[in-house]
Amino acid sequence: MCLNKKRSQMFQNLTISKTRQMLLNKEISVKELVTYYLKNIETKNKDINAYLEVFDNILSEAEKMDEDKERLDGRPLFGVPLAIKDNILIKGKNCSAGSKMLEKYMASYDATVIKKLKDAGAILIGRTNMDEFAMGASTENSAYGITKNPHDTTRVAGGSSGGSAAAVAMGGCLAALGSDTGGSIRQPASFCGVVGLNPTYGSVSRSGLIAMASSFDQIGPITGNTEDAEIIFNVIKGKDTLDSTSKDASLKEDKNKTGKKFRIGVLKYDKNGVDGDVNEKIEESIEIFKKFGYEISEVDLPNAKYAVPCYYVLVPAEISSNLARFDGVRYGLLKEGKNLMEDYMTTRAAGFGTEVKRRIMLGAYVLSSGYYDDYYLKAQQIRALIKNDFQKTFDLSAGGVDLVVSPVSPSAAFKIGERTNDPLKMYLEDIFTAPAKMAGLPAISIPSYRSRSQMLRDSSQPVLPIGIQLIAPRWGEKLLFDVGKKYESFSRGS
Amino acid sequence: MEIEKLANLSRINLSLEEKEKIQKEFEAILAYISILKRADLGDLNKDFFETEMLNVVREDEGAHKAEEYTEELIELVSSHRPGDFFTKDGYVKVKHVFE
Secondary structure (H helix, E strand, O other), X not given: OOOOHHHHHHOOOOOHHHHHHHHHXXXXXXXXXXXXXXXXXXXXXXXXXXXXXXXXXXXHHHHHHHHOOOOOOOOOOOOOEEEEEOOEXXXXXXXXXXXXXXXXXXXXXXXXXXXXXXXXXXXXXXXXXXXXXXXXXXXXXOOOOOOEEOOEEEEEOOOOOHHHHHHHHOOOOOEEEEEEOOOOOHHHHHHHOOEEXXXXXXXXXXXXXXXOOOOOOEEEEEEOOHHXXXXXXXXXXXXXXXXXXXXXXXXXXXXXXXXXXXXEEEEOOOHHHOOHHHHHHHHHHHHHHHHOOOEEEEEOOOOHHHHHHHHHHHHHHHHHXXXXXXXXXXXXXXXXXXXXHHHHHHHHHHHOOHHXXXXXXXXXXXXXXXXXXXXXXXXXXXXXXXXXXXXXHOOHHHOOOOEEEEEOOOOOOOEOOOOOOOHHHHHHHXXXXXXXXXXXXXEEEEEOOOOHHXXXXXXXXXXXXXXXXXXXXXXXXXXXXXXXXXXXHHHHHO | XXXXXXXXXXXXXOOHHHHHHHHHHHHHHHHHHOHHHHOOOOXXXXXXXXXXXXXXXXXXXOOOOOOOOHHHHHHHHHOOOOOOOOEEOOEEOOOOOOO
């Protein structure tokens, strides 16, 4: 089945709401919708490598959905084609976390978020590429090839959820799920010109997410617009008995801004350490917020400068623990040696890539006696200080703000291969995204506004998207969505 | 800090080249994270670091029916291992642990 050009145009720049409306009015069918995305995948994925696998039988699944009389009732994502990051388990499907270690691993259960998406009527198209075990900021650490940026294929899509962000940006799905530990949803969203939400720690169940760092990991949506992120977040969130770090927001915690003037704090940062383009976007965004009547001030997080070194102590420590399960015994790759110990050592040498090995060993180091106090314990204490900095910043009774604005990354998407020889350079990508994770805060990356004259100026060369980051207090997702939607409608209006 | 020792702790065989490369990278990474050692925690007392976090536990019973997942999980192992050494009677089998 194919779509003629005129009909194809109906599917461009769809939102979940518009899709729902069109399905309800029978203007389009689920099958046509899925066909449209499959066609884009067919043309673009060979080069971009956003998808590692497109699932079989999705067209017949779509047909069944079209025959379903109950259809949209009570299913907020009915017929919505989604891409899923390769570290979220879907029962009966391959799940490899971008690693050779799990090349043949078949998930034996659905992640809780997957159950929720299925109940909401979503159609899962395939699994997307990622940095191996979510370690990286460019998707260059995948064991299955890099993912290119759809805006400029000489550049990276970002990471570690590069495949999910690229899939949305290239029109390969309506929306996607990614995971964020130190920026892995927000940074690729920024690089690919899409929206990426890192939710409040504990708001979305981690059951069925292949664990990297358990006190940081969160699953979140990557979408074409803020409202879609809100819709998907509302489907996947919620306390889960299978994840004891999850909970529902209490009434007291549910942030809902009423009355007083909205206050935005612009994060104080070293403008010399950041590309001119990024600084320009932050300044423009401040002007836009002023137009909305928001009160703007500068905020300083004095301990945020320790966020990246802190991150690279705490996260490798948790990684060394979480990846100990990959030993060739119950699942995954096995390379046999002469005895059990050699089985472990040979299997893990063969199954893990360089960055993974590096981080496991770094974790072993900071946890070992003699170093534990200096590194791990200190980092935990500094984590508490960073959390405290944010608490003070958001304390409205003491001159605080409602949201913090900052860059997502020091630059737009960098060239493929530019940072692969220097692990530290890659780690510094997390400079703006790591602080919120230290405090378990929700943060969203939204494509920054571009004026008509800017678009004309740049028409002779590929345009590189730049995202801006909004950070809210814990459980403050609604604030992120409200401001994000307002910013977007301003962007669209001009 | 011996890379060899860390590799053993991590249960990862490293080639000579890998060892040399990681040694160099580690020096740079450790120099970077050492900024934490110099960070001044100020006058904060122990109370500041007390956490509001609680352990969430359940009763040690009724998680699921006995052997509910055994067949499926054993199949996962046996289908990806050579021969039939690695599973037996609903158990996963390994080489001997003690010498």
